[in-house]
Amino acid sequence: MNNIIVRLPSSIAHFTGDNNVIECQAHSIAECIQDLDVKFKGLKDILCDLDGNVSDLFFVFLNGENIAYLQGTKTALQNGDELTIIPAAAGG
Numbered sequence: 001m002n003n004i005i006v007r008l009p010s011s012i013a014h015f016t017g018d019n020n021v022i023e024c025q026a027h028s029i030a031e032c033i034q035d036l037d038v039k040f041k042g043l044k045d046i047l048c049d050l051d052g053n054v055s056d057l058f059f060v061f062l063n064g065e066n067i068a069y070l071q072g073t074k075t076a077l078q079n080g081d082e083l084t085i086i087p088a089a090a091g092g
Helices: 010-016 030-039 041-045
Strands: 005-009 021-025 058-062 084-089
Touching: 005 058, 010 030, 010 041, 010 084, 021 030
Parallel strands: 005 084
Antiparallel strands: 005 021, 058 084
16 A cells, blocks of 8 residues: 555644644545544535535645646545645635
8 A cells, every 4th residue: 555645724623633744544535534434423524515526625635736636536646645635715
């Protein structure tokens, strides 16, 4: 398994005991989200829609690149990769 570093926004860090940086073990972003949900119950419900895709409320970056421009949650991960989850900002 690949060890992945995940950086979370403070707004959802309460799921992880207020840890903004956590680790998961996965081969894809979908597996990483699932692993995090096993460790921190309810996190997937916040991050994903009912189809398992990342919710419109968040952006996920893999090593600085938005996964929307990669293969979404199917994007493969390598050992040492970093995922950064950022809440979407709304304005008016």
